[in-house]
Amino acid sequence: MERFAYAIWTGIIYLEILVYTILTQMGINEGPRSIPIFALMGTLILFVAFLFRKFSEFKTVILASTYSVVITIFIILEIFGVVDSTFVNYGVAITAVLVSIFWCFSSHYETKTDPGWHWFVFSSVFIIAVCAAFNFENEPAQTVFIINTAFVVIILLIYIWNVMKTQAYGNKRFRHIIRVTVVGCVAIVVLVGNVLKRSQYISFESLEKLILAVEIIIGFGLVFDFCSPPAINYVRVNENDMA
Numbered sequence: 345m346e347r348f349a350y351a352i353w354t355g356i357i358y359l360e361i362l363v364y365t366i367l368t369q370m371g372i373n374e375g376p377r378s379i380p381i382f383a384l385m386g387t388l389i390l391f392v393a394f395l396f397r398k399f400s401e402f403k404t405v406i407l408a409s410t411y412s413v414v415i416t417i418f419i420i421l422e423i424f425g426v427v428d429s430t431f432v433n434y435g436v437a438i439t440a441v442l443v444s445i446f447w448c449f450s451s452h453y454e455t456k457t458d459p460g461w462h463w464f465v466f467s468s469v470f471i472i473a474v475c476a477a478f479n480f481e482n483e484p485a486q487t488v489f490i491i492n493t494a495f496v497v498i499i500l501l502i503y504i505w506n507v508m509k510t511q512a513y514g515n516k517r518f519r520h521i522i523r524v525t526v527v528g529c530v531a532i533v534v535l536v537g538n539v540l541k542r543s544q545y546i547s548f549e550s551l552e553k554l555i556l557a558v559e560i561i562i563g564f565g566l567v568f569d570f571c572s573p574p575a576i577n578y579v580r581v582n583e584n585d586m587a
Contacts, residue, residue, distance in 0.1 A: 351570040353391050358566060360384040362559050369552045378423050385416040404465060411443045411469075433479045440473035460506040464524075467499050468531075475535070486542040493535040500528035519569075526565055530558055 364380040388409045395402045395409075418435045421427045427435075444466055471492050478488040504521055511517045534555065541551045 349394075353387070353394070354566060354570070356387055357384065357391070358559075358563055360387060362563065365556055365559055369556065374423050374425075378420055381416050381419050381423070385413055385420070388413045388416070404461075407443060407447055407465075411439065414439050429479075433476050436476035437473045440469050440476060444469040444473070460503060460510065464499065464503040467495075471495060471499075481542060486539060489535055489539045489542065493532060493539065496528060496531050496535060500524070500532075523569070526562075530562060533558055 360380045360383050364377065364384070367377045367380065392406055392409045392413075395406050415436060418427070418432045422429060422432050447462075447466055447469065474488060475492055478485040503524065507517060507521055507524075511520070537546070537551050537554045540546045541548060546554075
């Protein structure tokens with residue numbers, strides 16, 4: 345039942361993001377374009393409240409959701425012209441740094457976090473901060489995005505190697521590797537698209553189409569992930585129980 349509930353939450357959040365992307369690329373006015381973002385913010389807040397009673401188990405998801413709420417606030421302010429894109433870029437960067445610091449403390453809550461996962465999330469949030477801080481149309485920004493793309497590849501390979509080395513073989517490890525790989529590949533594609541756009545190999549419209557295509561692929565991936573059977577946890581039976 346919980347798996348079905350999480351699928352519904354994820355589906356709603358995904359559709360709200362997809363609708364906002366489509367409305368933005370269509371050039372829709374501020375009012376209608378802000379509706380999916382307001383809905384997204386409300387959904388994320390409810391989602392965090394839904395998971396908070398299991399903070400130690402879902403702290404990464406809660407952290408990501410809380411960070412996303414802050415981002416939605418920045419986007420709403422930009423939509424209505426209260427702030428410009430530069431403010432949003434620096435706001436995302438500063439918030440990402442604060443999130444990474446909070447992650448350092450929360451990841452050790454009840455000492456249940458795998459060290460490899462801890463550093464993978466920390467590195468990913470740090471890369472988001474750097475990309476947001478240098479999200480401008482100039483040569484230094486292009487160089488930063490190229491370096492970050494290389495870092496994403498390196499971090500992804502190191503983390504997959506760590507999972508293969510430390511986690512037990514089975515369906516759970518396989519699904520975890522697939523999820524991390526898909527997220528990493530999505531990040532790489534978006535970063536490469538930004539580099540190509542800054543290098544004037546593709547236009548801004550092409551980058552928008554690329555982002556929309558990536559979001560659609562993510563949707564198919566989510567459907568496949570939730571439709572696949574969950575991992576089976578085998579419990580060892582004591583010999584005394586068989587007497």
